[in-house]
Amino acid sequence: LALVFGTAVAFAPIPRITWEHREVGLVQFHEPGIYNYSALLMSQDEDTLYVGAREAVFALRAMDISRKQHEVYWKVSEDKKARCAEKGKSKQTECLNYIRVLQPLSATTLYVCGTNAFQPTCDHLDLASFKFLGKNEDGKGRCPFDPAHSYTSVMVDGELYSGTSYNFLGSEPIISRNSSHSPLRTEYAIPWLNEPSFVFSDVIRRSPEEGEDDRVYFFFTEAAVEYEFVFKLMVPRVARVCRGDQGGLRTLQKKWTSFLKARLTCSRPDSGLVFNVLQDVFVLRAPGLKEPVFYALFTPQLNNVGLSAVCVYNLSAVEAVFSGGKYMQSATVEQSHTKWVRYNGPVPTPRPGAGRRFVYAGSNSGVVQAPLAFCEKHSSCADCVLARDPYCAWSPATAACVALHQAEGPHRGWIQEMSGDASLCPDKVKESYRQHFFKHGGTAELRCALKSNLARVVWKFQNGVLKAESPKYGLMGRKNLLIFNLSEGDSGVYQCLSEERVRNKTVSQVVAKHLLEVKVVPRTSATPTLQ
């Protein structure tokens, strides 16, 4: 089998701007010796970010996560570690306590579960003292045994809803409600869950006037039962249970009676693109938004060479499938009424996440805090608009690219076009230029600080376009102009233009302007042979 890769580069949408780490200076948190920062929880007042890592929980200042407020350690006893190792697990990596559940239990307590050397255990963390209360609850069904297995959980009115595996081997998947008065779970059978990989869960509250029950949604990828191809096919799913579910009778005691699941579709039929592996989900709720919206990040299972996609689902579209689609007992869900919305389409007002000011990401080595956008780094109106960043707009009054959630006062006259149409931008003539003096016969290098990866550099001399690759001119680093063998005729104004195609329109901007003056060094040669 020989592989040939042809037009991939042509197809690939290159990110318009690449920020280097030193340019943006992100805030980081890392505690020496502590790894696997996998559970992040924001406090209700958004002042504190709780971080669950391997054998530790931290409280960090949300505005600056490098400032640690509290920490507490939860280590596995040597005894437990030894028993775990006896079962063939690694003492150094697996037989430790990976914090997987970090949920608010009350205003003063967090509910925390860890893998605890393949004996999942839960405890209550008192936020005032930042100490565990030593509850030592069995975490089976709430937290995986194996740190390598998938998990998700959400706390609803003091009851933990979770999706994970229920046994040591990780072979028995479960979606359950851990409740003292009404615990419920899925049956261990393929039609319920078939090798699921849990990604996300959340509760959607219903207002009392809707007359409907609160619902908990689970997002996961599982092995398809309705499809077949050369390899085992994966299917992304959304499952729903009702908070008021009290379980069934006889064999259905303590089993969900409200459990439904449906396929999430994310594909582009015209290009044969299928995204069937779910990677992450975010629920957007905003005061002005009619209903919650699910943003889901996917990758393809087949022929995935770096592709990913974001598909967006309205809650009502998902609900329509559950109420109007065929049940999962029938293999096909072709009658799905799921409506797709483009991620880069018009943005709702007020803009998403206007009360979120940072993005936090946990990794094996630490936690990173990044602002939502780098608006101020776009120095021209065209750059600000071409960034197509929903958080940024051009303010003609201040002649700056401003972050919408940071700006105060009226937004009048601000320019933002998600289509990238920069024609509304005021024509700006770059008046300032840099002056250079060079000696006759030398080489000049004129700089052009172009940021967009998608733009083409055009150099002009006295308004005529230069052919950059010629005996006279050269390009350094694809941007800067070299002028060889300078003579008086090379004196004059050089302009560097950035030309960028956006939806069949070319946006042209002057990035740099240089005034070059070549000075003749009069000389009298002492060696006539070289004259």
Added chain:
Amino acid sequence: LALVFGTAVAFAPIPRITWEHREVGLVQFHEPGIYNYSALLMSQDEDTLYVGAREAVFALRAMDISRKQHEVYWKVSEDKKARCAEKGKSKQTECLNYIRVLQPLSATTLYVCGTNAFQPTCDHLDLASFKFLGKNEDGKGRCPFDPAHSYTSVMVDGELYSGTSYNFLGSEPIISRNSSHSPLRTEYAIPWLNEPSFVFSDVIRRSPEEGEDDRVYFFFTEAAVEYEFVFKLMVPRVARVCRGDQGGLRTLQKKWTSFLKARLTCSRPDSGLVFNVLQDVFVLRAPGLKEPVFYALFTPQLNNVGLSAVCVYNLSAVEAVFSGGKYMQSATVEQSHTKWVRYNGPVPTPRPGAGRRFVYAGSNSGVVQAPLAFCEKHSSCADCVLARDPYCAWSPATAACVALHQAEGPHRGWIQEMSGDASLCPDKVKESYRQHFFKHGGTAELRCALKSNLARVVWKFQNGVLKAESPKYGLMGRKNLLIFNLSEGDSGVYQCLSEERVRNKTVSQVVAKHLLEVKVVPRTSATPTLQ
């Protein structure tokens, strides 16, 4: 749906060498006003290439296709064209005669079929006079009605075996034998053929001692009946019929009784790569080869962003599926014993296609003739070996990269390593260098004619590696070295090295050697202020 493309570029194997058209000077053929050069047939003696285009057939010299020997035109009558247009087809494009079948009928006759304005017709072409004999045979089942539909055919002992569509709409696929005494065909039913796209067909002869019948193989892609996914899935197939098939009894009269088909598998499970759309097939037969080998070119149907693959099947592996695999009546073919051979693995002796000296390709606008390899363009042993071209080897005696099929005499000592291991190459010290004189204060550009897209350029000065992007040095076109503001200290030997990683080994070659001498121009300034 928003798409993001991440690591594709990193994944993509870039072709090692890009030849520009002017560098290789391919031979071309194009007749003004004639388009769609889609049928190519090489004469038995390999002297003549027959080309079927739209409304014309040409005989070209195989050694130089720009030299036309004969031509004959076969146009659609105005009457037929009008009737075709009445049925809603385009008079300018569809209602013409596209030559689709071009097969040898006898030593002096070709069998030619064309779409003939949606009334497929066949005729005999006399090679001596290069005139049609006016047979005007019904071409239904031998040639498609629609020039946009797929087709394949092979002549076996005067009987045409073909795969195409049988009706005006193109909805009835057929694999048939057009024979006066025993015509046979597939049934029009999904288990036989399900929306096939025909790609290739050929006969495999059996020697009498084998005691087996000659067989005709058909290659196509069709809609899967055994698989299901978000979109309609395609499956590449190989089908087989026997030459001695005389059809069945009762309802199977004039139907194949020997028709079998199997799935062609071409995938890489570890990366989730599935290539299920067949694009082309070539049968390699060589005197020293134990059995014919099928080379098949595939693309993926899903998430295809420029990927393609070549899979290779031994005839015996295909036969093993037909004799030992489950029949197509059962949907699964998981018991397939198909053995895969890597395309870039060891090459059989004598090398494939040693009697083929050119590759011919037809397109809408003309025919192109390209040599099998450009061996002589590799100037060093390392380049010759790194090209990993099965047609090229390094001859240390003549210090040249030679084409194996053109070389005469013994091949002793020739170096060829399909792994790209160039360690067998003799160490060659590049003694020759180019001498340059530059003036003090000027800029020097030193050339480095590097051909490999995978190599890294390293410049050395007096055996020390230079940092190319610095105030003193620059790179032009990623290869040539620029030295600014020359002074006497810059005099010396500059070497351009090409460094290429091949299977965890770095092959380093000196590509260019320059001797630079900076001459001081003694001057006496007449303007003291500038001194």
